[in-house]
Amino acid sequence: MAELLDGIRVVDLGGRLAGRLATTLLADQGADVIHVDRPGTVDVPADAFLLRARRRVTLDLTDPTERAVARRLAVRADVVVQNLRPDVPARFGLGYEDLREEAPHLVYLSLPGFPADDPRHAVPGWECVVDAATANCRIRAGEAPAGWDPERPTYSAVPVASNFAAFLGATGVAAALVERCRSGRGQHVSVPLSDAVFEAVGDAGGYPSARGVPTQKALRANGSGTYRSADGRYVQFNPIGASRRFLSWLLDAAGHPEWAASSDRWTGAEGEAALRALLGDLFATRTAAEWEELGARAGVPLAVVRTSREWLRTPHSHSSGSIVSMVDPVFGPTLMPGTAVEVVGAGERPARPRPRRPRDADRRAVLAESAADPRPPEPPGRAGERRRPLAGLTVLDLTQVLAGPTSARLLGELGASVVKINAPHRGVYAHGVVNRGKDSILLDVEREPGRRVFWALAEQADVVVANFTPGTAERYGIGPAHVLARCPGIVHVSVSCYGATGPWARGRGYETQAQAATGLMARAGGAGPPTVLGPYNLLDYGTGVLAAYAAVLGVLHRERTGAGCALATSLVRTAGHHQAAFLVDGAGVPSSTEPAGPTALGEHPLHGFHRTADGWLALGAAPEDLPRLAGVPGLAELAAFEGAEPDQEKLAAVLGELFLRRRADDWVPDLRAAGVGAHRVLGLSEVMADPAARARGRVVTQTSEEVGEVTLPGVTIGLSDTPLRTGAPARRPGADAERVLAAVGLADSLTDLERAWVVQTRDLPPAWPPV
Structure with missing residues (x-):
């Protein structure tokens, strides 16, 4: 099978992390990526991953001759990606408006910090500044150390905003390429970092408007939590859902069926506390490795908390393709993340390292190509009506919880019609947020009558998304191989915790198990006990975006070849991919340190959080900005740190004392006027009420037939010519059964299916959680 983006030429004009990660996602699927370095660029260890599988050329955009070369490269490309400051591309004649007339086929991706029509558009989008603007700097409920001040922010070196922008940006590019197959025309894709975080906010920002933003609850149901084992290591156990089945399975496997039989006593606050105490004593009786093995046998979501270095060397990470080894031209044999999307059955493709040294080794060939035919290629596709990229396609969504449903929700926003299948007689988590815009049916696909309905739906679908525990769909006879055998033109996307192959493939796991296994929890805990990273579910929602990316890649492949794929x-x-900067390791890779743990406030005093007279602010600046900072009223004392490598502790102490003299809202305008990044640290209620976010559709209100007006995050990918649309409000799960069956000629079967308990149409679960 040809690589999914074979023949697609991408020019990366450079910038920060988001652009490099987005082009890595494209390069890993076969795109020919040309990365443009500016003179004097210094590589960092993470570039072994972020610059792999591409060609590189150094161009000085201030030089007219070299600027003309960059323009020729851009107009001959299929895709241009830029993550530069907002005014830079246009200043050099390389903005979308500068190129679109000469290259109407061009798909152009911009990844600014803040959107052009936001009052903060000129604010430098440092990671901590975007975190402050999106409330992405709080400790998750139940994870804070004793005595924690809930108003205090915490800094994570994991760049969530940049990562989500890259994931969404690559998805938007692939979608625009699909649409180009119809219309023959490109468009501008825009994913500001501040918009991208709304995808991570997810259900935390979805609520009936009259109730306001809900208070986040700790993950404590059924004994969920992180426990210390006999060898001093930790395990993460998450028996998710209203059912106690996972807890009972664990207790049975641990030799305590009597506890499992009396689990109904662990209700209410006192009962939950008693259960956690009991589990704490139980987990202290075996080593972490023994518990992980027992949990795997019992089929429960349980994982050892590992460091990222341990994850890099775990046999499963290699056999599943999650981690690969390649010979980097600088570091030699190097471990790093594999591709984000796997082509099932094709085997993990050998990773291609970054270009050999010297950095500009590809210059002659790249320039020769651009000079050989300076004209842009003929627009592909055929001139036609411009509609959303997936308009006319149908998606069959068999997923549960957050990651899978998010992927299908995004596909619906891109224009597809989505049919949502959930199991009958169960609750549906976050239905009002992740399943909006879908037709919902409660259908039991485990039983033969339900599978007949499934096949009737699948035969009319273009995409199937499923997140069964690996092996389950195969047991039902509806796995990827079964679906493609019967529907060879379909795109099938599987979502799981640990991947489709490897010794852990059949293991159950959720956000917390994946965080534990891969080093995120250890990183968040720092020198203390491991903790769940972030106020939002960065893995669930990030995987949802990457699954949507996979589906759109599959659709593009089908448009170009006529073939389906898994x-x-x-x-x-x-x-x-979230930890790409830290998951590059080998004998030649220099060691590095990072701010870690709940008390971390930033990378250095000029990039992080500071307390003011009435709250906290984020400051985003570099050492070379000290002269400008010293010119800010009230910061003249910083002039003493100019001209030399400042003493970081002393600088932090001086800044800390100075910022306490004024309120955050007084500091921020003066700091921005000096050209540095600054933002007051907001709470989620403020983020969801932001007029700019609401005006741009990043926060929306809808009317639920069940609870009235609801507030929730809106669309996060901007397409200039075929914009995404938020799906219709979610009805109760199963409320669309009659319409779903009628669409495949089975309306007359509804009564029989309901009598057989295969379809549920009465006593439907709520779309929104009760008060």
Whole structure:
């Protein structure tokens, strides 16, 4: 099978992390990526991953001759990606408006910090500044150390905003290429980092408007939590859902059926506390490795908390393709994340290292290509009506919880019609947020009558998304191989915790298990006990975006070849891409340190959080910005640190004392006027009420037939000519059964299916959680 983006030429004009990660996602699927370095660029260890599988050329855009070369490269490309400051591309004649007339076929991706029509558009989008603007700097409920000040922010070196922008940007590019197959025309794709975080906010920002933003609850149901084992290591156990089945399975396997039989006593606050105490004593009786093995045998979501270095060397990470080894031209044999999307059955493709040294070794060939035919290629596709990229396609969504449903929700926003299948007589988590815009049916596909309905739906579908525990769909006879055998033109996407192959493939796991296994929890805990990273579910929602990326890649492949395919992604692959800067390791890779643990406030005093007279602010600046900072009213004392490598502790102490003299809202305008990044640290209620976010559709209100007005995150990918649309409000799960069956000629079967308990149409679960 040809690589999914074979023949697609991408020019990366450079910038920060988001652009490099987005082009890595494209390069890993076969795109020919040309990365443009500016003179004097210094590589960092993470570039072994972020610059792999591409060609490189150094161009000085201030030089007219070299600027003309960059323009020739851009107009001859299929895709241009830029993650530069907002005014830079246009200043050099390389903005979308500068190129679109000469290259109407061009798909152009911009990844700014803040959107052009936001009052903060000129604010430098440093990671901590975007985190402050999106409330992405709080400790998750139940994870804070004793005595923690809930108003205090915490800094994570994991760049969630940049990562989500890259994931969404690559998805938007693939979708625009699909649409180009119809219309023959490109368009501008825009994913500001501040918009991208709304995808991570997810259900945390979805609520009936009258109730306001809900208070986040700790993950404590059924004994869920992180426990210390006999060898001093930790395990993460998450028996998710209203059912106690996972807890009972664990207790049975541990030799305590009497506890499992009396689990009904662990209700209410006192009962939950008693259960956690009991589990704490139980987990202290065996080593972490023994518990992980027992949990795997019992089929429960349980994982050892590992460091990222341990994850890099875990046999499963290699056999699943989540981690690969390649010979980097600088570091030699090097471990790093594999591809985000796997082509099932094709085997893990050998990873291609970054270009050999010297950095500009590809210059002659790249320039020769651009000079050989300076004209842009003929627009591909055929001139036609411009509609959303997936308009006219049908998606069959068999997924549960967050990651899978998010992927299908995104496909619906891109124009597809989505049919949502859930199991009858169970609750559906976050239905009002992740399943909006879908037709919902409660159908039991485990039983033969339900499978007949499934096949009737699948035969009319273009995409199937499923996240059964690996092996389950195969047991039902509806696995990827079965679906493609019967529907050879379909795109099948599988989502799981650990991946489709490897010794852990059949293991159950959720956000917390994937965080534990891959080093995220250890990183968040720092020198203390491991903790769940982030106020939002960065792996669930990140995997949802990458599964949507996989589906759109599959659709593009089908548009170009006529063939269907089976693709897969997983929570642990997403975790690898979130930690890309830290998951590059080998004998030649220099060691590095990072701010870690709940008390971390930033990378250095000029990039992080500071307390003010009435709250906290984020400061985003570099050492070379000290002269400008010293010119800010109230910061003249910083002039003493100019001209030399400042003493970081002393600089932090001086800044800390100075910022306490004024309120955050007084500091921020003056700091921005000096040209540095600054933002008051917001709470989620403020983020969801932001007028700019609401005006741009990043926060929307809808009317639920069940609870009235609801508030939730809106669309996060901007397409200039075929914009995404938020799906219709979610009805109760199963409320669309009659319409779903009628669409495949089975309306007359509804009564019989309901009598057989295969379809549920009465006593439907709520779309929104009760008060």
